[in-house]
Amino acid sequence: MGQTIWILGDQVCHEHPALAAGSRTDDRVLMIESRARGAHLRYHRHKLVLVYAAMRHFADELRADGWSVDYHELADTADFSEGWTRHRGDFKADGIVMAEPNNGFERDAVTAVAKKFSLPLTLLPPVQFLVGREEFLAWARGKKRLLMETHYRRMRRELGILVDDQGEPEGGAWNFDAENRKTFAQWRKDGVGAPPPPRAKPDAITRNVMADVERFFPDAPGDVAAFWLPVTRKEALKWLNDFVDERLGNFGDYEDAMVAGEPVLFHSVLSPLINLGLLLPRECVDAAVAAWRDGRAPLPAVEGFVRQIIGWREFVNGVYWLKMPGYVNGNGLNAHRALPAFFTTGETDLNCLREVLGQVLAMGYNHHIQRLMILGNFLLLAGVNPREALRWYSEMYVDAHEWVMAANVIGMALHADGGFMATKPYAGAAGYISKMSNYCEACRYDPKKKSGEGACPFNVLYWAFFDRHQDRFAHNPRTAMLVRGWQKREASERRKIVEQAEEFLAGL
Numbered sequence: 141m142g143q144t145i146w147i148l149g150d151q152v153c154h155e156h157p158a159l160a161a162g163s164r165t166d167d168r169v170l171m172i173e174s175r176a177r178g179a180h181l182r183y184h185r186h187k188l189v190l191v192y193a194a195m196r197h198f199a200d201e202l203r204a205d206g207w208s209v210d211y212h213e214l215a216d217t218a219d220f221s222e223g224w225t226r227h228r229g230d231f232k233a234d235g236i237v238m239a240e241p242n243n244g245f246e247r248d249a250v251t252a253v254a255k256k257f258s259l260p261l262t263l264l265p266p267v268q269f270l271v272g273r274e275e276f277l278a279w280a281r282g283k284k285r286l287l288m289e290t291h292y293r294r295m296r297r298e299l300g301i302l303v304d305d306q307g308e309p310e311g312g313a314w315n316f317d318a319e320n321r322k323t324f325a326q327w328r329k330d331g332v333g334a335p336p337p338p339r340a341k342p343d344a345i346t347r348n349v350m351a352d353v354e355r356f357f358p359d360a361p362g363d364v365a366a367f368w369l370p371v372t373r374k375e376a377l378k379w380l381n382d383f384v385d386e387r388l389g390n391f392g393d394y395e396d397a398m399v400a401g402e403p404v405l406f407h408s409v410l411s412p413l414i415n416l417g418l419l420l421p422r423e424c425v426d427a428a429v430a431a432w433r434d435g436r437a438p439l440p441a442v443e444g445f446v447r448q449i450i451g452w453r454e455f456v457n458g459v460y461w462l463k464m465p466g467y468v469n470g471n472g473l474n475a476h477r478a479l480p481a482f483f484t485t486g487e488t489d490l491n492c493l494r495e496v497l498g499q500v501l502a503m504g505y506n507h508h509i510q511r512l513m514i515l516g517n518f519l520l521l522a523g524v525n526p527r528e529a530l531r532w533y534s535e536m537y538v539d540a541h542e543w544v545m546a547a548n549v550i551g552m553a554l555h556a557d558g559g560f561m562a563t564k565p566y567a568g569a570a571g572y573i574s575k576m577s578n579y580c581e582a583c584r585y586d587p588k589k590k591s592g593e594g595a596c597p598f599n600v601l602y603w604a605f606f607d608r609h610q611d612r613f614a615h616n617p618r619t620a621m622l623v624r625g626w627q628k629r630e631a632s633e634r635r636k637i638v639e640q641a642e643e644f645l646a647g648l
Contacts, residue, residue, distance in 0.1 A: 142166035144233040144259075148246065149173075149191045150541060151239050152198040153417030154373065157264035158237045159207075168231050169209045171199055172223035175356055178214070181531060185362035186369065186504040187538045188353045193346040193371035194416050200345070201373070214352045220253050228257060235260040240273070242266065243542040244464050268417050269457055270299065270450055276458035285560060286459065289315065292451035301425060302432075302439075302446060315447070316440035320392040323575050327397050335386045337404040338379055340370040361484070361536070362504060369412060369538060376410075376418035383408040384431050392441030396509045398492075398577035403499045407507040408445065411539040414453075421449050448508075456547035459561060468530060468542070470550045472558040473609060475523040479532055480648045490597060491583035492573050493518060504538035509576065511537075516553030517568050521601035522645060523608070526556040564618040567605055570596035591637045597644045604641030607634060 145158040145167050159169075173192050192214065199211045210231065212223040236254055240263045241247040247263075254261035265272055279294070280286055293314050296303055302310045322330075342350065350364040370376050387406040394406050413419045428445045431437040460467065482488040486497040496510045506515070511533075519529045530549045534540045551561025570587035574580040580587045580596075589595040606613060606626055613619040614627075626634065 141232050141234050142168060143235050143237045143262075144227065144231065145169045146236055146238040146250065147171050147198075148238070148241060148250075149177075149195050150242055150416050151266065151268070152194050153267065153420065154201070154205075155267050155420065156417070157239050157267055159202075161264065162237065164206045164208070167208075167237075168233070169199075169202055169207050170212075170223070170227050171195055171209065172212045172217055172220055173214045174217055174219050174223065175214055176219035178357060181535045183357070183360055184500075184504040184536050184538065185353050185357065185360045185364045186367055187540065188357060188360065189346065189349050189364060189367050190369050190371060190412060190538055191416065192353065193342075193349040194418060196345050196349060197372045214356050220249060221256065224253055224257060233259065235262060237262045237264065239264050239266045242268065244460075245542065267420065268414070269454060270421055271295065271454045271458060273458070273461050276454075277462055280458060280462050285563075286455075286462075288451055288455045291455050291458070292447055295450045295454060296446075299422075299450065301450065302429060302443060311439045311443070316392065316443045319440040320444045321396050322393045324397050324399060324577050325575075327394050327399065328578075330393075332390055332394070334390075334399070334402050334405050337368075338382060338409060339368045340375050340379075342367055346371055361501060363502070366502065368503065370418070373418055376413040379413065380408075380410060380419055380424060380427055383410065384427050384437070388428060388431055388437045388441055388445065390441070392438060392444045395444055395507075396576055398496075398507075398510055398514070398573075398579065400495050400578055400582070403503060403505065403507075405507065409505065411453075412505075414449070415539050415541055415544065421453065425449055453544070456551075457543050459547040459551065460543045463557070463560075464546070467550060467557065468546050469527065470556040470558070471526050472556050473520075473523070473554070473612075475520075475554070475556070476525050477523045477645065477648075479519075479524055479528040480522070483532055489584055491585075492577065492579035495579055500536050504536060506537075511548075512553055512566055513568055513572060513576070514579075516549070517566060518598070518601075520554050520565060520567055521598065521605045522648070523605075524554075526550055526554045529554060559616075564613075564616060565605075567602060568598070569602040570598040573598060591633075591640055595640070597641075600637050600641040600644065603634075604638045607638050 143162065145162050147156060147169060173195065178188055199209045202209050210227050217223045236259050241250055251261065297307045304310060350367060354364050370379055391406040397405065399405060410419060410424055414421055414424060425446050428442045432439055432442040483497060486494060486501050488494050492514050496506055496514045500506050530545060533549050534542065534545045547561055551557040553566060555562060555565035574587040585596040586594050587596045590599050603626060606623055610623050614623040
């Protein structure tokens with residue numbers, strides 16, 4: 141007979157390894173929109189529309205390319221098993237060939253399906269990452285701590301990206317972080333206008349998906365009518381080109397800046413597309429590097445973008461496979477507070493949180509500093525349970541998948557992995573938020589006031605956090621001086637700050 145080439149919703153790339161190894165004559169492609177998978181978490185509707193619309197468009201592209209495609213839509217398919225039962229009735233495959241699933245729980249699910257239908261399962265290495273899993277694991281095993289910077293430099297050399305003939309970094313530095321931290325005040329002074337956020341127009345196929353998502357996931361957050369993302373390879377390439385032409389040049393300078401009413405600023409918004417396979421990481425890197433070589437973008441901006449893809453993206457994927465399945469249960473700071481209700485409503489009197497939450501509720505998107513230093517920072521300081529935080533991030537973001545969110549939330553944002561990912565917690569007081577954004581200008585709280593009436597809660601939460609964990613961080617070279625400074629304060633002052641923090645948290 142032939143093989144079933146099973147393509148999952150986050151693997152819609154024409155370079156798919158099972159397609160490359162398959163036969164248009166003998167094999168059949170299977171794609172399943174499982175309602176059970178869509179309800180695995182309470183996903184943002186824009187995420188659901190993105191995945192299912194990308195799948196349907198990809199199926200049509202495969203048919204046009206000569207493939208026989210057995211496609212099961214939401215209306216007909218409760219779960220993978222039901223889709224496979226119907227598929228087996230139409231096509232007596234000799235086995236299943238597919239790319240290795242990108243998430244552990246999906247790998248378990250497809251293995252269970254193969255076992256249920258007594259079919260041999262062949263898993264091929266995915267093409268959506270530049271580092272193979274076994275290669276990363278071989279590099280990482282036995283190390284007490286992994287440094288992203290070490291991995292990043294190794295990747296640059298191995299792939300020949302932004303290095304000279306001797307393997308040394310272009311521009312004389314591996315990292316231009318120091319040049320990529322302009323504040324909001326500098327952005328305002330420079331008068332650099334941000335281009336309007338990118339937006340794709342839904343076609344008939346996508347509009348049908350929008351109707352299905354509204355029908356089958358009535359309790360999901362988000363408004364399908366506001367869907368804004370590309371769902372085809374052609375549209376994704378346009379977004380990549382538009383980013384390189386319109387925003388990459390200023391990306392480096394302002395990549396950490398936050399501006400009310402500017403959800404994208406100079407960020408790429410390519411991660412949702414790369415994570416589905418509509419774009420491949422190497423082509424995004426090559427497009428940015430070409431812009432530098434052509435004099436269309438400065439090196440610090442290009443290096444910062446490259447680091448996000450071959451540095452952080454590859455690194456967090458490697459950490460996920462190194463540490464799973466137990467990694468998602470990490471709670472190194474013993475945090476057990478429930479997720480505040482305003483994370484699902486956006487209704488809070490802290491303007492920074494209101495701005496950022498309002499954006500993600502509307503769009504399913506924030507850029508990385510909003511996610512880390514506003515939302516993650518608050519959840520860290522408030523001692524919110526990491527599993528609840530991870531679930532929320534996984535539900536709300538259009539680029540969220542377990543493999544990318546696990547290390548970013550558990551390790552980086554919440555320092556819940558015992559410091560494996562980050563040498564110090566990403567904790568910040570109101571001064572950082574005031575410096576990097578204009579959120580504080582319209583807030584009832586004063587970022588300069590450290591405690592007392594009208595003081596920003598981030599200030600008291602910051603010091604209460606280090607009071608709570610002073611034994612742990614007093615011996616960390618990157619936090620020891622901070623803790624000693626706190627311990628030298630008058631006991632009455634410390635008690636007053638901690639009590640104010642506790643009162644605020646109790647009010648959540």
